[in-house]
Amino acid sequence: MREAIHERRSGLRRNDLEACDLDTWIGRVANLEEVALPDSLKLLHSRNNQLAWLGLQQDGMLDAIAELRQRIGSDRIGVIMGTSTSSIARTEEAYANLLPSGAMPPEYCQPEVHNLHSPGIFVAEATGLEGPSMTISTACSSSAKVFASAMRWISHGLVDAVLVGGIDSLCMSILYGFNSLELVSPDRCRPFDERRNGINIGESCGYAIIGKEDAIGAVQFSMLGYGESSDAYHMSHPHPDGKGAVLAMSQALDRAGVAADDIDYINLHGTASQANDRIEALALGQLFSDRTLASSTKAWTGHTLGAAGILEAVITLEAMRYGIVPGTLNCDQPDPDFAFHVVQQNVQRRVRYAMTNSFGFGGNNATLVFGQAHD
Amino acid sequence: MTSVNISGIGVWSEQFANWDEFRAVLGGSEAVLGSALKPELIPPKERRRAPQAVKMAIEVMDQACQMATLDPSGVATVFASGMGDMQITDYMCRTLATTPRLVSPTRFHNSVHNASTGYWSIATGSHAPANAVSGYSFSVAIAILEAAVQAIEENIPVLVVVEELEAPQPFKSVCDAELAFAAALLLSPGGAASSPLASMDIKVHRSEVENSAPWRVQGVDYSTNFAAKILPLLIAVAGQDAADLQFPMSRSAALQVSLSMERMSGTVDG
Numbered sequence: 001m002r003e004a005i006h007e008r009r010s011g012l013r014r015n016d017l018e019a020c021d022l023d024t025w026i027g028r029v030a031n032l033e034e035v036a037l038p039d040s041l042k043l044l045h046s047r048n049n050q051l052a053w054l055g056l057q058q059d060g061m062l063d064a065i066a067e068l069r070q071r072i073g074s075d076r077i078g079v080i081m082g083t084s085t086s087s088i089a090r091t092e093e094a095y096a097n098l099l100p101s102g103a104m105p106p107e108y109c110q111p112e113v114h115n116l117h118s119p120g121i122f123v124a125e126a127t128g129l130e131g132p133s134m135t136i137s138t139a140c141s142s143s144a145k146v147f148a149s150a151m152r153w154i155s156h157g158l159v160d161a162v163l164v165g166g167i168d169s170l171c172m173s174i175l176y177g178f179n180s181l182e183l184v185s186p187d188r189c190r191p192f193d194e195r196r197n198g199i200n201i202g203e204s205c206g207y208a209i210i211g212k213e214d215a216i217g218a219v220q221f222s223m224l225g226y227g228e229s230s231d232a233y234h235m236s237h238p239h240p241d242g243k244g245a246v247l248a249m250s251q252a253l254d255r256a257g258v259a260a261d262d263i264d265y266i267n268l269h270g271t272a273s274q275a276n277d278r279i280e281a282l283a284l285g286q287l288f289s290d291r292t293l294a295s296s297t298k299a300w301t302g303h304t305l306g307a308a309g310i311l312e313a314v315i316t317l318e319a320m321r322y323g324i325v326p327g328t329l330n331c332d333q334p335d336p337d338f339a340f341h342v343v344q345q346n347v348q349r350r351v352r353y354a355m356t357n358s359f360g361f362g363g364n365n366a367t368l369v370f371g372q373a374h375d
Numbered sequence: 376m377t378s379v380n381i382s383g384i385g386v387w388s389e390q391f392a393n394w395d396e397f398r399a400v401l402g403g404s405e406a407v408l409g410s411a412l413k414p415e416l417i418p419p420k421e422r423r424r425a426p427q428a429v430k431m432a433i434e435v436m437d438q439a440c441q442m443a444t445l446d447p448s449g450v451a452t453v454f455a456s457g458m459g460d461m462q463i464t465d466y467m468c469r470t471l472a473t474t475p476r477l478v479s480p481t482r483f484h485n486s487v488h489n490a491s492t493g494y495w496s497i498a499t500g501s502h503a504p505a506n507a508v509s510g511y512s513f514s515v516a517i518a519i520l521e522a523a524v525q526a527i528e529e530n531i532p533v534l535v536v537v538e539e540l541e542a543p544q545p546f547k548s549v550c551d552a553e554l555a556f557a558a559a560l561l562l563s564p565g566g567a568a569s570s571p572l573a574s575m576d577i578k579v580h581r582s583e584v585e586n587s588a589p590w591r592v593q594g595v596d597y598s599t600n601f602a603a604k605i606l607p608l609l610i611a612v613a614g615q616d617a618a619d620l621q622f623p624m625s626r627s628a629a630l631q632v633s634l635s636m637e638r639m640s641g642t643v644d645g
Binding site: 020075084088091092094095096098101102103104109111112114115116117118120121124130132133134135136137138139145148149152153155156158172173176177178179180181228229230231232233234235236243244247360361362363364 | 377456457458459464467468469471472475476478479480483484485486487488489490492493494496497499500501502503504505506507508509510511513514517520521524525527528529544545546547548549550579581624625627628
């Protein structure tokens, strides 16, 4: 992912899912179908859990968790996962093969898969973590909100650390659902471009370990603040004035004790839908000056829904680590009517404070603010 | 230890439409199936289109706020359900298996797990934080814990709602809920409410537990409804009984809830 961003190489491809005839582009994890779950987790088989397992293999995550478990105890580490659709692809398959009685066929009798907490169950099982385990599902803000709940759990002393994560995998419910709302683009998505015509759906999984320094040891970044708000406007259309978005960003800045002008980079929700990008730009214009660089990275990954929060938190932390702000891929003709202009090309810049936005159906908004450790 | 007050309660099933009916049924009144479900917060036109899952949640949330005489617009919400809206999932999966391009856009946007808190924020004009969570069969314990921690850490009232629908046929092996059930608790940080109904001290306890609840209410078995695991708490509050309750939250841990009644401990009202 780091190389792809630095080289501006998109991960999107033409829809090649056998079961889906929509003319669109997707962010599909290559060879995900071939990921084998360990024997002890075989009963939890689903595309989503294959992706969860693949995610745990990245960047030494399983080893880091095992080391932390040894040091502070498995019951002092919580698990909070964010997802929009959980293992629904497996349920869709079961429904395509229902028995004459109306029941699911025996190979699909997996109670711990066909429910919304499937990611939380799988990750707790796969990591041996025994603290409280919860799955948050607030559409596309799900895995941004995991950070907010984790900070509260830690600050309250409920646990000493939390493994947070987000996951969503390609499924027919989402592809045909967004298609029914006429939000899916037949082209590569173009966030903040005047020719933008909809979203591309993607799949992804990400994790982070959050805790106080004395509990988790070597701290890489500081989680400074979060904001959570509701639009109180419409189930699938953002508030026309960006009210909920402004509230979430303002709260996150207040909690972090950081002024708007101190934010060096914002990773935007930026889905490339007509409404989201216009209204997010409107909201940004109310709070930020052109000192702050902002971009959407959806044209690299597609919109990964309930996983977008953590995926874009990770991209934001990468920008902080390497001092490279990703530009907005495919935004060649920025919409001239927007109240705030996104950065188009990658820019080298020291990023001391950064923010990321995630907005979901139901008018559910979450914003996170990060800082360099020990700054 | 985490201490919060309960300042309002809402409850709905096909046997009882609200807290008063619930208490009457516990007291021996005959429960008749087919409770009305007409949440007044949702305008009649939208009410007809709103899914049952949303109507149940809004109904019990409104009941809890009314009991606490609290303006709902400043209250954070935590919605919890193990399975989410199984009626919509059933519709989506059946349609996808046959005519995927005919998926209804309205049903699709209503399929998000946070549909109820979305409708709630629209109906009340609330911009407060809204959450929607799941713990599968352990949803009641995780929802109470999450809401209590939020109430204390943010120092705001938090409305927690748990619900589960009757399971459609293909889901019977996953969640065999016989009747739909929903309940809401309005939690406030200790000392905030002037005369709470009850207060709770809660903590996570490492042990295997079976929730030993009186699971049958006049012949109807609620033990398979994940949300109805909250019944022992409601029954204790209804009976004004201090109680030590345990709610399973995983195979190896339980949420221990020590429930006390303010009025029983000598607090004089007025």
